[in-house]
Each structure stands twice: as C-alpha cells, then as structure tokens.
Amino acid sequence: MNNLPVEYIAFGTPITDDEGYITNAIVFCHGWGGDYGSLRRIIDIMGPGEPIDTKKFFIIAITTLGSLNSASPSVMELGAKFPKYSIGDMVRFQMEFLKVKFNIKHLKGVIGNSMGGFEALTWGAKYPDYMDFLISLVSSYKVAGHNYALFKFMNNIIESDPNYNNGNYTKPLTNSLKLANESMYPYGLSREYYRYELSNDEIDLAMDEMAEEAVEEKWDANDIVYRNNASTAYDIEDIVSNIKAKSLIVAINQDQYFPPELDAIPMSKMIKDSKLIIYDSIMGHIGTHEIIKIKKELEEFLKDFK
Template sequence: MDSFEFENGDLLNDVKVEYMTFGTPIRDDEGSIKNAIIYCPGSLGNYSSVKKLAPLVDEGNVFDENKYFFVCLTPLGSSGSCSPSLTDLKNKFPKYSILDVAKFQMQFLKEKFNISHVLGIIGNSMGGFVALTLAINYPDYADFIITGVSSYKVAGHDFILSKFVDEIITSDPDYAKGEMTYSLIRTLRLANLAEFNFGLSHKSLRDMSNDELAIEFENFGNEMLETDIYDLKYCNEACMNFNVEDELDRVTSNVLIISCKQDPHFPPEFDGIPMSEMIDGARLIVMDSELGHLCFNELETISDQLKDFMENLYGC
C-alpha cells in the first residue's frame, strides 16, 4: 500500500502486505466480491495460518471453497508484512494497537480487492482480538465472526505472561541498540521459552517423560529463534494492552466463540463462557482437545457444530 497511518498518528509509506487467497469470488451487481471470509492468524502468525481450515474446504463441507473466497494476511507487525523486521526500523517502528492491526487489514482489502464488507472473519488467539475489534468498531463490516481460543481482554495469568515476556526483553540493555547481538539472541530464546507452557494441554505435557519434555523445550527454543525480537516485543505489547470488555455491547455481527477445555492460555471459564454471555446472541462451542491452545489444528472434530452455525446463517 502507498501508506498506512497508525492510531497514534505515525505514518509509514510504501507499506508491504503479504497475503494469500483461495476459493471462488462471487460478485454482486456492482462487481464487488460478496462472499469473502477473512482468516486472522494468532500472534506473529502469517498468511499460511489459513491452512487450519484445509480439512473443511472440500465440496459440501463447512467452508466449501466453491462457495467462499478466503483471504489471509500476514498481520501488521509480523515478518512478511509491514513490521519492525521487514522495514528494518526495529525499535524505531511505530507502536501499534490491535485496532491498528484491524485497520491495516481493512485498508488492504479495500485497496487490493475493493472489499468494504465481508461475509465473515475467523480469528484464533490474537486473530480473535482482531475479529472482535472489527466487529466493535465497524458494526456493519462483517455478517459473522468466529473467535477461537481467544478472549475479550488480556488479564490474570495471561497478562502476567505478557508482562514477563516484556520484562525479559526490555531488561536486556542491548534492546535499545536496535541491532541483533549475541545477548539479544539469548534474550529472544528466553522470551519465547516463557510461552512453552501455554500451548499444549497440561495432560499432554504430563504424559511426556521429563527427558522428552526437556528435548521438546530445547527444540521449541531453537525453532523460535527464527522470530525477530522486535516483532515479538511489539506484538506482545499490543496484545498485553488489549481490553474491549466495556465495548462488547456494540457487536451486531453473528458471533460464534470457540473455546477449549484444556486451553492454558484462555480457559473457557474465564474467557469464552463469560464472553458468550456478554455478547447478545453469541453461540459457544467448547472443544475437548489435548492440543489445548493449538486446538484450531483439529477443527474438523467440531465440523458438525460449525456447519450448524453456518446453516443457521445462510441455510446452506
């Protein structure tokens, strides 16, 4: 895009957006795409996150790609799209909010595809924050939203986790230098390892031997070194400040909330269930999955419930 203006007034020019599409665009009489479903990835996810829908897009399935046109962006702040790492601005990159992430997506869809209204938005984890933010600030933008393993605010243990990650990063004096040093590589690894315990269910972790856990822990830390510490810092801070609890009454889209019993990040009793009670007409599915916070990798296990939601909306 030619430019993007942040909520705080900062402006960046020549803004790059990474994305992918699949499915079948259907146009109205004015030529606008009317069947777009947008997939919003989790923290530092990219366009490929939409592959989580893959088991559900064959003919006759919930998200039949013959009926819908899917778009998935690498969000603002994630490597591949406009971000601290891609722009090489590092710690000089503008501070952004979840609202900025939402507006970035809206602007791109309008400029690239002339889409000013979408059929639906599906978001998991941070992507759920984006979906909610769009539904609150632009009530007529989406017919439906589906939020998965997400919440209406970052609070309690989840806030402390974000605070802890932020503390690890900012405590390294090399962070202010804006360039990668050996110390920052070690700090990046530690910051990512703080997240390890919040993916799989407690049972999945307990079922592993300590030797197996140690290996998984080591591998996780090494794999996450591919992330950029400045991307991580900015994204973590945007999520840490997310709270739309007092704005949920502004949602007019049809809402489906997917929680997971075993999710250590956003347990249903603290997040999904109360959110479903605060949004008028919201429907709730509580998955049973030992993948915990990663349960969107087996959405096919709730395909009947997803199909019921879509059929109630569109009768097909």
C-alpha cells in the same frame, strides 16, 4: 507510512456484485506467533462441500501488522522508530488492504484464532456492519491475569538484554529471543498432555526445539516487544456488546491460555445472540488443529451464509 508490504494467501472463487465489489470473502486472522500459513489450523473444514466451502466462499488469510513478512519494525527496517500500534491498528491495516487489493468493503465473515480472535472481535465491535458473521477461536475480549503476566515476562527477558539498547540494537538478540519463545512452551498444550503424553526427556527436547525456532524463523526483538505491547493493551470489554454479526465463540476445556470459564463463557453473555461451543482436546490451546471435532456445529452455523 505508505506502501506497506502485506503477505497473504487466498482460496476459492470471488463473487462480485453489480458494482464490482466482492461479496463472499472470509478473512482468517492468525494467532500471536503465526502468519497467513496458520490457515492450516482450519484446513480440515475447508474445501468443496466443507463447512468453509471454497466453491461458495473466497477465503483470505493475511499476515497481520507487526508480524514477519508484513509491515513490522524489522521488515520496514525502522526498528524502534516504527510507530507503536494496537489491535485496532491491526484491523485497520487489514481493512485498508482488502479495499485496495480486492475492492472489498464488506465481508461475509471474519474468523480469528487466539490473537487473531482479538482482531476479529475488535473488528466486530468497532465496525459492527462490516461483516455478516464472526467466529472467535480460543480467544477473549481482553488480556488479563496470567496472559498479561506472560507477555510482560517475555518483554522483560528481551528488554533486560544488555544489547537491547531501548530497541536500537545492532545484532540479533539471539539468546534473549530463545528464552522468550521458550517461556511460552508450558502453556500451549494441556496440563494432561505434558504430564501423561511426554516424558521429561521429550519435554527437554521440545523446549530446545522451541528455543531454536526463534532463530530459524528469524524472530526480531522489536517485533516481539511491539506485538506484546499491543496485546497487553487489548481490552474491549466495554464495547464487545456492540457486535451485531452472528457470532460463534469456540473454546477448549483444556486451554491454559483462555480457560472457557474465564473467557469464552462470560464473553458469550456479552455478545447478543452468540452461540458458544466448548469441546475437549488434550492439545489444549493448539487444539484448534482438531477443529474437525465440531464440524457438524460449524456446518450448522455457516449454512445460512452460503
């Protein structure tokens, strides 16, 4: 496949060496349902004088392979003929883009949130000399347990639609896509948030809104199935120890997707000299919106790279 579309946004000022290569780039990798705009999750720690200092770093957020507006089954209009891909392919997609668009062959750092953490960690494990630092936000070294079951459940909803036709459908599978997105709702926030911050009526409304989001954002069934298959196949337990970049692993105690005791803590023991930060957020998995809570720790981690 040639001439693949790539959606991205960039902030800051690039610094180049004598050979013209950009030397101060940081790539942000978004989560499962996100895109380049997911960079807003860390916007509170970006800007002049902030931990991610836009005067010293050049930050690039890329909508990854398989996500809407970059190369995906729907965007390329290939449907079920689109090649199957892995998390490793997502990484290579971004590496090729960085080389062609920005003349980048080495990154200052990679930051990945949730599924984006799969990419960042794979990047560090398979190409250990490619970056100086790596930050994993609410992520893991493999998809297993209830995360695996949830991805499979979403695909079962879509693939059991009478109109799915092995991915060769002729019109949007609206109802199935609504149900698939709605199935994710109970896990995004903490159990405490659902119990104490929301009434049942508010939960009804939120679930309805999440279902409609699949329509409003023009979800495509093959896009979802392909991305879920890439995620369920993700497992770098055998190579995660290859990571050489200075690594920061950030977890949230109330995260239902990646509880620290199952993911971040064991992963921190696999990655040599990594630093682990765990904080509280009633927002659960999406508590990276409150990343300002660990601003001092992030500043301390990043100070050597500025």
